[in-house]
Amino acid sequence: MSSGFFARLFGRKRLPEELRYEDARRVLESHQFEMKRELASREDAPQEALYYLACDDDPRVRGLVAANRSAPVQADELLHGDNDGEVRGELARKLSRLMPDMPPHERSAVQERVAGLLEKLAADELPRVRAIIAEEVAGCPTISATLARRLARDAEIAVCGPILEYSPLLSDEDLIEIIATSQVEGAAAAVARRACVNAPVSDAIVSSHDNDAIETLLANKGARIREDTMDRVITRAAGIKSWHKPLVTRPELSMRAMRRIATFVSRSLIEELRRTHELDKETADWLRTKVQSKIERGEEEHEPSPREDIRDAYAAGRLGDEIVMEAATTSQRASVVLALSLLAGASARSIEEIFTAQSGRGIAALCWKGGLSMRTALAVQTYIAHVPQPNLILPREGIAYPMTEDEMRWHLQYFGIEEAAQN
Known part of the structure; x- marks a missing residue:
């Protein structure tokens, strides 16, 4: 192997713009981690190289292959059982985004294999992986009704919520049965937020005696409610x-x-x-x-205004996840800003900057500093800052913050919060 090749290649720390098969082969033989990661992310990489990298020891390399739309389905089949949840999450996101281009009756054999992999990932042990799929396919009409119903009955609101709110594949009978049987807090409210709620479904929501869901139903102008x-x-x-x-x-x-x-x-x-x-x-x-x-x-x-309620709760030591979650899911932006300001010791202006930037990581860091759960952070991202779905920061294993404390401090400092709180 030519030493001049690597001198040129690694000296500039980038693969050539026009990638040749020989370039990819030499990178695989070199065991240079950074170059392997770049190769794994290249959509023009040879499929054999991507398949080989799907077995790499470095989970970051495998994650890049999982996210690569050009990776062969054989690589995806290896990665769906990867022992790293982040890798499976990247694969779930990629496969979910392919579904709108796969009408059920026009799929090739390869597309059927891809759809089958997505079905398996929808049963993943990590709620985070299932939630990624649910967020991506919530409004997609080309997934199977079986997959939609499975996700809609999930035990995690981060998984079932988007499907219950947006999926066009759930019948009124499905929705009524889920309202009657689901033990997931927020499931009925998610149904109540649907763009169109038919009268029998409204009846079921009212019969559930779920006050939050009924309030949501009443506020939904697309809900039909019989006299x-x-x-x-x-x-x-x-x-x-x-x-x-x-x-x-x-x-x-x-x-x-x-x-x-x-x-x-x-x-x-x-x-x-x-x-x-x-x-x-x-x-x-x-x-x-x-x-x-x-x-x-x-x-x-x-x-008392909602903001007075927030101040009273803080003074009484009651301000926490339950109150902030309720304010977030009912879109009370001013109340959420005040609550985070009190809990995290940050200025309202800094908090508004994070919301305006739609920074999922910044919001997660802010909620962490305020002693709130990652689930509350997800609600703030979703209902207050309206963070785009691809940029949402989801709980690890359904409950935990996915970032290290150092990462969260960095994001706080980026928005000037950590320093302000310490002064």
């Missing part, structure tokens, strides 16, 4: 203040329903009822009288 189902909600709603606002703003409320709602909501919400709905004269006069009656009785309302 008798709405009556059941109104009967329970007086003592559940988080339902009041979405109830008032529901489209197509009957005059009878509006009168019932007005008996327990605040003056300002009665006014909103009058502004946002077409009322007959009798109902409009009745609501006006109701408002006047509240004024005369001195019912000046002072509902």
Whole structure:
């Protein structure tokens, strides 16, 4: 082997732009880690080389092969059983992104093998691997209905949630059965967020007595709710203040329903009822009288704002995952910013910068500093910062932070938080 080749090759630390088979062979024989990693990432690498690298001792090399769209299916079949979860995660992401181009009735034999691998990865022992698949294929109509149903029944909300919310392959019967049987917190709420929720599914959500899911359903203008189902909600709603606002703003409320709602909501919400709905004269006069009656009785309302609730919880030592998770999943951005500011000792401005940058790693580091769980960090990424799916930082093994403490401190320092908190 020519020593001049490696002097030229490793001197510039890059493979040639036009990669020849001979270049790849020499890199494989050289055992140079950096060059093998670069070769593993090249889409123009010979398939034989990528197959060989799929067996490499370095998990970073195997991970790059797993992510390489040009890797042969034989390499993917080796890697789906890799002992490194990160490698399987990269493979899961790649295969998931191939599915939209694979209509079920037009697949080649190789594509069928790829689809089969994805089915196996959907049963991976690591929730993180399954969650990657769920996020990527949630709205995809070309996966099998069997795969969609398996993911929808997963025991982790990070896995089942995206499928329950977005999959077009789940029937109303599937959704109703899952609402009735799932023990996963947040599963019914995920169904309630679907772009279209048919009346039988809405009935099942209301029957679940899951208050968060019912609140989400009420706020969803794409949810069809039958009048008798709405009556059941109104009967329970007086003592559940988080339902009041979405109830008032529901489209197509009957005059009878509006009168019932007005008996327990605040003056300002009665006014909103009058502004946002077409009322007959009798109902409009009745609501006006109701408002006047509240004024005369001195019912000046002072509902604590969500941010006041956050401050009170912090002062009482109750501010933690449960409260921040609820604020995040209901899109209360200001409350989440305040909570993280109090818990992490960071300025609201710095936190907003992280959200605006849609930095999944920055958000994870911020939540870690605030003593929150990685699941809460995922909720903040998803519902507050709207981090794009490919950039989401997912929990390791379903619960743990996937970064080292040094990495998280680096991201905090990048946004000027660590120093600010220490001064």
